[in-house]
Amino acid sequence: MAPPLTPPTDEELTRRAQAGETGALGLLLTRHQAPMRAVALSLLGYGPDAEDAVQDAALTALRRIGDVREPAAVGAWLKAVVRNAARTRLRATRETPGLDGLDGLDHLHLRDHEPSHPERLIEQHAMRDWIWNAVEELPPKLRLVLMLRHFTGITSYEEIAEACEVPVGTVRSRLNQARAKLAQELLSTATQSHDAASALTDESRHEAVATLEAWKSGSLPREISELWPAESEMIGRLGRPDRRVHPVPVMREYVEDGVRQHVRHVVASRSIAIWEMDVTHHGAVHRCPPTLAWLMFRRNGRVDKLRVVFPRPSA
Template sequence: MEADGDLARAARDGDVAAFAALAERHRAAMRVTAIGELGYTDEVDDAVQDAMISAFRQVASLREPEAAGAWLRAITRNVCRMRVRTRIPAPVADPEPWMSPAEGPDELLDRAGTRDWVWHAIARLSDPIREVMLLRYFTGMSSYAQISQLCGIGVDTVGSRLRDGRRILALTLRETAGAAFEAADAEAAALRREAEQHFAVIHTGGYDRIIDDWFRPDFSVVFMGWLHGDRAAAREMIDRTMGAGVTATLHDAVGSRNVVLWEGDFHNPSSDPDHCPPRFAWLLRMREGRVARLGVAYGQTPRV
């Protein structure tokens, strides 16, 4: 596996596949950063996508390639804090500790290979989505209010079109990267299999053994931001939930080094339809191959 620094240097020189592999490697950590800043809300996905696009535009100015992971998290953090301040996203500021003053973000777009990728991706968008994406990311008229006025649409519509555009661009980036994602895809599949196995065992009532084997003796669980307890507390939390007739299904499992994030949906029994919120996230921090800490968060909005 190539080191972060090697991928970042290649990405800085205009290698789209290298950037795609680097971004995929740190996607879980970026999501964790976004959840920490925004809570477990629907804004998290949009914030991570915004950060990915901002990072892609700025990678030519990355000063310390070995610090690429911290740089991606810093961009994510800045995006999220802007959302918290305004609840309407604005272009993210450059994270100065990792940026070179000699180069600007737009220089990457002037390099032929990357420019071709950008315009190929933009060309796949419908006209209404393309115009808001161009204004947002490639012009000085980038605020939601300015785009709303220029396009003659509401601010909410600006937001929804940007969300669609970001997802299409992310898909195009993945397709462009091609083989660069093979290792990441294999790792993602392994993470998902492991998560599915865990939830299958939870539903059979045999999770005690996994807690003893897989959770470290000094394990701690943090529930909705508050230190909640040890392995016994985790066992009690799971037993109480499953004992009430609640079931859980996995939605996604992503990981980056010693950080693993599981997201899923709760299904409450008809006799107690409000027992659990509709969505949950488990953040697993690993140490020496075992879980050292479990963070638990709930989402109140059902997944659509």
């Protein structure tokens, strides 16, 4: 009779997780879920805030497992992450009633020119595809607020509410739901293989650059014209509530007026793409803010709806 298998130690799992083995991190989080929840309950009491703190901590652990210097003591590290997440929520409640404070992924609110931009952070870890495949499983409305909050410069609840044309309370609710579902999806898919996620963003960046060049030259190559079919619709501030407006003539009007857009950052899932632009308008009649973002909702690979949003300038 074969001796029973000895389960891997925390140290073994931590080292395997640090080497990029997603299943090992999933096992660690499952093993320590009860003590992590106990810490959250001790600080926040029973209720959704405690559960949110645990979920935030799980996402932080996902991103920062490489920071653990004593793999055998990963349990204490995880509890400290939960403690920080809970205290952040307590501070947020005191300082900004009705809104969450910083959460487990807020260190992703960075810009393209910074050396620790989120896409570069993700590239450093073999877990990148795991994260993005889990994001893809979120319902579109939840996926959009999560992408805006954690992977673009449109990060405040007010900005996200304006971009999505929903109340601030709805943004908070959707973010909470998105984090909860994302944490569940990450745990449930930790041992599976995942499609390469970077290809979507690379392709979308190419489309962004090609679209701007085509609209500036006035000639749409086939690949770009297919991206913007006749049924594409401009919605939001630049749309028309009384009739369907196609994005191409709207954006061409600004190009012809001298407004120029330059791709700064792209983030994309299969059905949602966000292009962040820097804007110049030397001699233009229309005065645009220095930055704007294209929120594109795609169907069968083509743009179904485009909403252009204008983030508020940072203080």
